[in-house]
Amino acid sequence: MKFDEIGFEGQEVKFSHVRHAAEASGFVLAEQWDYERATFDYKILNQGDTYYLRVPAYSIKGDIPTNDAICRLMSPVLGKHYYPHGVEYEGESFPESVINRAHSKLDLLKHTLEQEA
Template structure:
């Protein structure tokens, strides 16, 4: 599921600002990066199921993880985790509570990076 209605996609930010804002809201960087791309994950437990809200970004000036690197945020996505296969993004019926939590977290992230 894509979260296009929260206008965080296409924002250009310093990596340091995005990193700090995301981690302060519970997103994990977890060394998921190369020099051009980065992913911030929020793990959500709902009953016996696990979901991941992912905020991807890529470097447009500099290299990740340098603090002064400028990154462009991509559209956040929600996926359901299936052991042992991984995360599926399409064809899922996501619980309303999970979607609401994602909307709240993404709104908070947008507010934090706009300060």
């Protein structure tokens, strides 16, 4: 599930700002980052199922994870984890409570990013 109208998609921010805002909002920098891309994840557990709310970012100037790299934020996505295959983003029906929690976290992240600017 893609969240296209959160309000920070396409925003360009220093990596240090987005990392601080994401961590302050409960997201973690996913381990699969490279020098051009990073993903900030928030894990949601609901009735025995695991979901990931992910905020992708990519560098438009400098290398991730240097603090002065400039990143462009992309549309957040919500996916359901299936062991051992990974996370599925499309073709899923997400519980309303999971979607509401995702919106709440994204609102918090947006607010925190605005405070960082």
